[in-house]
Amino acid sequence: MSNVLYQGIAGSIKTPVYGGRGGYSMEAMDQFRKHLCKYRYYIGGNLTSVIPRSYWQKRLAFHLARLDAMTPEKRAAIIGRVNYYNKMTSSFAFPRAMNSECQLYISKKSTAYKMDLKNVLRFFPDDINCSYWFGDIVTIPDFPTFLKSRPITAGTENANSVLLKLNRVRHYYVVDDTLSFERKIPGLMWRGKSNQPERVEVLRRFYNNGLCNVGDTHAPGKSTDYVRPFLSIPQQLQYRYILSVEGNDVATNLKWIMASNSLCLMRKPKYETWFMEGQLIPDFHYALIKDDYSDVEEKVNFYNDNPGLALNIIRNANIWVEKFFKEQDELLVELLVMQKYLQLSGQVPVLESLK
Template sequence: MKVKYYLNHFVLMLTPKVLFKIKKVNIENYDVNNDYVIRRVLYYCDFTRNLEFSGECEILDYRRKGFTSYYYDLKEFLYFFPGYFRFNYYFGDETHIELEPTLFKARPIEGDNRNSVLFKLDKRRHFRFVNDKIKYSDKKDIAVFRGAVTQPHRIRFMKEMFEHPLVDAGQSNSSDEHPEWKKPFMSVDEQLQYKFLICLEGNDVASNLKWAMSSNSVVITPKMKFETWFMEGTLKAGIHYIEVKDDWSDFEEKIQYYLEHPQEAEKIIKNAHDYVEPFKDEKLEQLICIKTLERYFELSGQYVNENHNDNNQSS
């Protein structure tokens, strides 16, 4: 998959600009629910129009500097725009708010986050989905967690829930203070054997949330504080996932309820699948990526002129 990913981007680098114009027309003619497309574009990019926008980088001068997957995920869609268009971008697990509109992978859900324009970055890691063939009713009646435990909220979770009878919790990194927390690697397929999947935010969002919501298990998480292209801020507790308190004090009550009411758990799974489904439509995703950048350039005072000189588009 990694070789295929980089090979695809190598081919894009060699593709004549005129073919991107043709491809853009083809993508924009995709027969989809236009209201849904507009809603998502406005969610990602809705900052105040800025005619004095400076922008730190021209598309023509965009260069790779660390975070290779971020670079290529953005580059893939910059090909569709003039090389003289300017933009700001920030790569990595960072969620601060810049003074000018800036492309980010993640942003805080609460507060004025409009200058953080969400884009689909690091998608190979975050946008993975599963074809879960195990029925919810056939899974183990407990929750599972595997992951690195370094942030305070993850440490708090392990202190509260490690060895809880309804949780199989283990950390993937070593711990001098709590060596007992380290457990063997557990594959996604192995985790799918459990009825409940615990998704904990790390430096920003939980990287397992997308595939967990595409499974036949139920996601359990405290209230989410960050969001990405997946629009975590629109997810609803009790509808798409089970929400527990930050101190996990209501975990047992919540999980027992859904164990005793399996039809309610399966309703959450169905809602999660419905939410995930559009994100699995590659052509729809391409369309929304293009339209998000288009709106970014428009709001920053850079009119998208389809008759621009192709020489200015080159990259």
């Protein structure tokens, strides 16, 4: 088996992985890569946390100045993303004093969430107030709040749900897929936990379907009748079609599917994150399937007969993913999302470009 290069979230790590006779298994090497990405993420976060906050605050002007140096087209794209993540248009006041150690909503305590939030907050004054809500959030808060996920709604109905790139170490792990679409197994793949009715329906409908390889990866104590062995991302990417099914909120596998040479099949999503799932165009960025999954076999057969159409969608998906790994642009967008939040709450001066 030829070398395969994996790309991770922390600093776009790339490491050669070997397989084949006498080498490490694909699953073991993928687990090693994931652990390496996590170690680099947490070690890097801990090391930068000892740098005085005054240093980061001095760097804010430098990062914001990049916006003025951009072409009008790129500047418009950046501001468009900022206003998508932070849809608020009116000023607001806090119901009580808060800081980065406080929350209005009871939620999970997560080092990854906290680290990602603090990596943005450190660019701003020490005494700023903000509301945040960690975890898989599928409801809209009553007050403007930073979170990872929100329901997809029309217009500004979800404006109180202000998105940041939280828990990125888990949600932005992708691999460099060197296996072409044509060389992949012409069937459908899905692995996941049966933690939602939609996922149970997928397992029930396709577990014994010869065109599909789907399985429940719950721990033995929580097993169902649909258990199959865990498969690493590279193992799953040996299939042409990967099913993306929302779980507690978004589908974690959506990012690495769209970054690969496999075609993503999914229903129209109900929830979105920093990845802007609500802006994905059906049959342009992914192959749309019916809510009841009744046309999955039809779609697989259709794209097997029309590989050119599948390749066009895969190409569009790859382009969509690219922007989320441009680290300087990502930081700028996050800083502008925070800047807008603090402007509207009267805590920092208004930035002309965000008026």
